[in-house]
Amino acid sequence: MKFRSSRKDQAVPRLELRMAGLSVLIAVVLTIIAGRLYYLQVVQHQSLAELADRNRIRLRRLPALRGLVFDRHHRPLVDTVPSFDAVVVPEDTEDLSDTIERLEKLLGGSNIAVRLQQAEDDERPAYEPITVEEHLNWNQVVALETHQLELPGVSLQVTPRRHYLYGEMAAHLLGYVGEVTRNDLRHLVGYENGDQIGKFGLERGWENFLRGGAGGQEIEVDAVGRRLRLLREIPEQPGDGVVLTIDFDVQQAAEQALGPQSGALIAIDPNTGYIIAMASHPAFDPNIFTGGISPANWRRLMTDPSHPLENRVIQGIYAPGSTFKIVDSIAGLQDHTLTPSTTYNCPGGMWYGNREYRCWRKQGHGTLSLHRAIVESCDVYFYQVGERLGVDRIAEWAHALGLGYKTGIDLANEKTGIIPSSEWKRKRYGERWYPAETLSVAIGQGYVSVTPIQMAQVAAEVANGGIRYKPQFVKEVIAPDGSPVQSYPPVVERRLPLNPVDLDFIRDAMCDVVNGPGGTAHKAALPNIVVCGKTGTAQVVAEKQGVRIDEKNMSAAERDNGWFIAFAPKDHPRIAVAAIIEHGGHGGSAAAPGVRDVLEKFFALYPAGLPTTPSAAPAHPQIQADASDQRED
Amino acid sequence: MAAIDRRLVLHFDWTLFGLSLCLAAIGVVSVLSATYQGPHHALDPLVIHQLTWIAIGMLFMVGAVFFDYRVLGAYAYPLYAVTLGLLAAVAVAGHSTGGSRRWINLGVIHLEPSELAKLALVLVLVRYLREEPPKGGWRLQHMIVPGLLMAVPVGLVLKQPDLGTALTMVLITATLLFVGGLNWRTLTVLAMAAVLAAPVAWHYMKPYQRERLVSFLDPHSDPLGSGYHIIQSEIAIGSGGELGKGFLKGTQARLNFLPEQTTDFIFAVFAEEFGFAGSMLLMGLYVLVIARGVWVARHARDRFGALLAGGITAMVFWQVAINMGMATGMLPVVGIPLPLVSYGGSSLIAMMAAMGVLISINTRRYLF
Known part of the structure; x- marks a missing residue:
């Protein structure tokens, strides 16, 4: 059986033709790349630019210093002290479970994973830090600071904490504060997850005066979540003080x-x-x-x-x-x-x-x-x-x-x-x-x-x-x-x-x-x-x-x-x-x-x-010197 | 090399020379951007290094012009043998970074032999293919020698492991065989064989390479793992927009969201700061280099020069295509430098020497 090859098969391939063929291939490939660049840089620009900003900008809320409470002579009864808390941004960690493990070893805590899960269940917005351990003592603060580089996504946060100077004294009158609940967040304006709110007593009744206005920071961070610089800041407004009639x-x-x-x-x-x-x-x-x-x-x-x-x-x-x-x-x-x-x-x-x-x-x-x-x-x-x-x-x-x-x-x-x-x-x-x-x-x-x-x-x-x-x-x-x-x-x-x-x-x-x-x-x-x-x-x-x-x-x-x-x-x-x-x-x-x-x-x-x-109170006469005379027994 | 021929100066290819320097300049700008820490920080040593490599590269480029490229045919096999030796040395005593051995520490510089190997492979293949192909073109039986010539360095490079360079070598070989006159039917058979070989290749891949392939198919399957590089690169390029964020204003690169920002992902650094306009300028420069290369190949005086020009052009083209395809998320992450732009002495010097050879071929068509 005679097999007739095509002419193409018989001819000696010409280099110029093959080079021309290669040129077509090159043109096609480079056009595809150019098209892809157009898609990314022009069509998708907006959303990718937003992603870039989300990468680098962290919004940090600056909780306002809650107003102080004084007795009638302006002696403080309630003040606000700094508390060092460990916070975690899971998105910034490299290996979350490893970070948790290291952190637990470092701080001696054991419910870090639970608290992270809790925050996720509460529909925490992305990149919002989760407080995993409050009131760190000095040793814990030092430990965290020195191991900062090995723990991307973990940082130290200074939070003002309510402090009742005399403990139980007038507790029912002063009341207490607590973290705002998810239920509260639905109908309250200006509160965010993690904010403190007055729950009882004066703290609750005078909430609007005491709370002040939260500020905010736009912070630029790098890929491991390190703070690089402050882009913008709205300073917080400290809350008003309340002077009681209590002595x-x-x-x-x-x-x-x-x-x-x-x-x-x-x-x-x-x-x-x-x-x-x-x-x-x-x-x-x-x-x-x-x-x-x-x-x-x-x-x-x-x-x-x-x-x-x-x-x-x-x-x-x-x-x-x-x-x-x-x-x-x-x-x-x-x-x-x-x-x-x-x-x-x-x-x-x-x-x-x-x-x-x-x-x-x-x-x-x-x-x-x-x-x-x-x-x-x-x-x-x-x-x-x-x-x-x-x-x-x-x-x-x-x-x-x-x-x-x-x-x-x-x-x-x-x-x-x-x-x-x-x-x-x-x-x-x-x-x-x-x-x-x-x-x-x-x-x-x-x-x-x-x-x-x-x-x-x-x-x-x-x-x-x-x-x-x-x-x-x-x-x-x-x-x-x-x-x-x-x-x-x-x-x-x-x-x-x-x-x-x-x-x-x-x-x-x-x-x-x-x-x-x-x-x-x-x-x-x-x-x-x-x-x-x-x-x-x-x-x-x-x-x-x-x-x-x-x-x-x-x-x-x-x-x-x-x-x-x-x-x-x-x-x-x-x-x-x-x-x-x-x-x-x-x-x-x-x-x-x-x-x-x-x-x-x-x-x-x-x-x-x-x-x-200066009110309706009548001027009081001096105490009678002979008051004791009135005692009859 | 005796006295300098006047015609060499007269017919010097200033176009290719200029284009090469433009690309190298973009490289310096991008390396500067990628390493910029702020106005109060000293210039990063990488920028100085890059400038040094460019200076050395220019010596090679100009030197190659005065060197008769036809002599290279005679040196092809010895050069090939030397690079194979270097690749083998890497396997034995190589300097490892990021889980793979690619460098040999030569004291002053870290030599990356795989960059030289690409050039040596081009040379040795061209040497083999410089004879006119038979009627109908090269057939399967002619493919044994070039196949082996390719397989040895590819195997050594895969051992490092360096998937990107291996892929480039395969593509360069394929291109040269096609240009050199491969029989159409053989071409089809080989293409089909390549497709069938894919599962086998998968089997021999390192876990991290497989991971990269999977994450390339769906980068969002693991956004903090392997897909991270692709996503961050796309974000960098896309956030540049039409005109870019401006020189030194790219946040993706400066804040380290981009991986390998001075080498494999240098394009993303550039595209973020100079936008679509910058990307098109860079692509335009490559298009001009490649078009010039194709032109040189078609106008070369002899078949050896034509194939050599074609091979070098193919090398530039495939690296550009793979690197940009990778940075824009169209190809899996395989480490490969962007020709003349990426940081790195070996790749820069090898590429500038290759450009010198290209200029030499173009210049010498008037000499004989």
Whole structure:
């Protein structure tokens, strides 16, 4: 078979032709490359340029220095200290798991991987540093610095941390800060992952002043994440400072007065409504919340049966006990169902309906008028005052004095307590009011419950002639340079048209509670200042109404709550106090001594009264030199 | 070499000489950019080195012009043997960087024999192919000798391992065989054999080379690993835009996001700072060099000169194509210098000497 080759196969290949063929190949290849360059540099330029910038520019948020908190004399209570934290940018690491391993060995931590994973779960934006270990000690800082080059993507960050100088002191008032949650981020403007936000107390209420404005830095970094230079910076705006009406020394006295006991103490300036001290025990150390509370600490706080997170001053609701007799007295005197000369006989108990309502004093008080009834806190006397008034009149006057309502203090979750009335019972239980229940109400038992701050207000109203101020604890907000931003003048909520003669009578009686013969609160007496007060001993366990159990037979949890409300001095009062000691027993022995210490401290510091802001406060006369003469026992 | 022939000066190829210097100048500019640390830092020694290599390279280039290229035919095999020896020496006592041995430490300089080997391979192949091919062209049985001539250096280079140079050598050989008059049918058979050999080649590849091939097919499969170089190079080139970021203003290179920025990825450094305009200028220079090379080949006085010019041109072309294809993400990352631009004494001097030979061929067509 003959095979005919093509002519091309037969000819000697000509070099020029082959060179021409090669030229075509070269032209095609170079055209493709040119086309690719056009695609990258012209078509794709925008997106690739963005990638180049993302490569080299890191945006770093500069958290603002949170504003400081001062007491009324500008003594700092809360400040901000630098904390050294280790942060990781996973995108900048070469081998993440290797970096984690080295870091854990270096810092001695073990949950670095967990925290990285957590941040990824929280949809961390790319290149945002993740804090893996806070509050590094000096050795850890040095270790990290010296191994910086072996750990690309890891760096040291200095973060300002909230620091509560006195730990538990005024913890409930100051509150605490924590990392903003993902939920918060959805509806809050201007916050970012990792920001601190006030969660509780003053920190929460004054968040907008304290937080300041975050700044930012554009930083150029190289391929291993090293900072090269600052491209642009928007400086942060430090937060405003808050000056409290709290006096540091008086606050400390209040904390000491409560000591290890559960309870609350609040001191108010009756002429302004400014809170001088406010303590709730048991307390917590707000520092443990800073930078994220550990799960163990959180569990401990949440499961503690003594509820350390509760601010008992505004959230603790207690039966007012005999302190409520002040409310009865005002109601009766104003309603003219009671006069100073009204007398009742106390044989140690009283039969009403088909059972006996007992007086705390088994042997009875005999025949007595209003003055001695208050001084000696006769229950039988006030059963009859209450019976004459009826529950609805009592409720009306209690409401007028501010009980049963929130005081309006700028703290979250204030409780109202309960001031019962026939309508209240119908609504609540669908039952009519039994007159016998009024007797319990009259001595501050039964359905009645109040908060310590409400009782402090009642004391203040008696002291100042019936003016109800909004309780405030912030005097002013000041800019970082000290210039005023906002001030908080006293706010009058209501002026009760109380008869001054009646009030003088009640004040006299309250004076004798502390200073007079048979008074229940002699332990609150001060040598140079005439202190006026009223004790209260409120039952905790649900006892049969009117039946008093012997204190000695009670377990600690069943013991009565001890109340003491007071103001001083008697003329032109400058401070009003309410205190409760849970399960402390009798108010005169449990609460009165603590209040005395607070008053003593206050008058040692302010012999002429508080230098109040230029407000409605009347000029105070000097303390009477012969004040002690008024003591009668 | 006796007295300088007046005609050598008269017909000196200033075009090729000028183009070579332009490319070398771009190289210096790019090396300067890639090593720039800021106005307060001293000039990087690499720039000085590069200038030194260029000076030495120019001596070789000019020297080659006064050297009758036809004599090279006689020296082809000895030169080839010497480079094979050097390649073997690298395998035994080579200086390793980045996991592969490519250099011999000669005290003053680190010699990279694979750069010389490419030139020697061209020379020895041209020497073999300088006879007129039979009717129908070279057939399979004629391919045994050139095949072996190629296989030995390619094998030694693969051993280093240097996939880029090996690939260049194969492509140069293929080009020379085609230009030299390979039978069409043989060409087809060889091409098919090459395709079938691919799996075998895969089998003998180092793991890092395979990784590079895989990441080339999908660079985003491992953006922080092997694909990183490709992605960063594309970002550098693309972020340059139409006119570039400006001299010394490229961030990708200066902040070390680019790998091998003075050698394999020097093009990305240049393209980032001078944009599409700069890329086209550089490509234009190469197009002119290659076109001139093709012109020289077609106008050479003898078949040896024509093939030699063709071989050198092919060497320039393939290196440009592979290097730019790699930098723009069209080819896998195989380390190969950009002719006359990349930092490196061996490649620069070898390439300038090759340009000298090209000039010599062009100049001498008037001499005989």
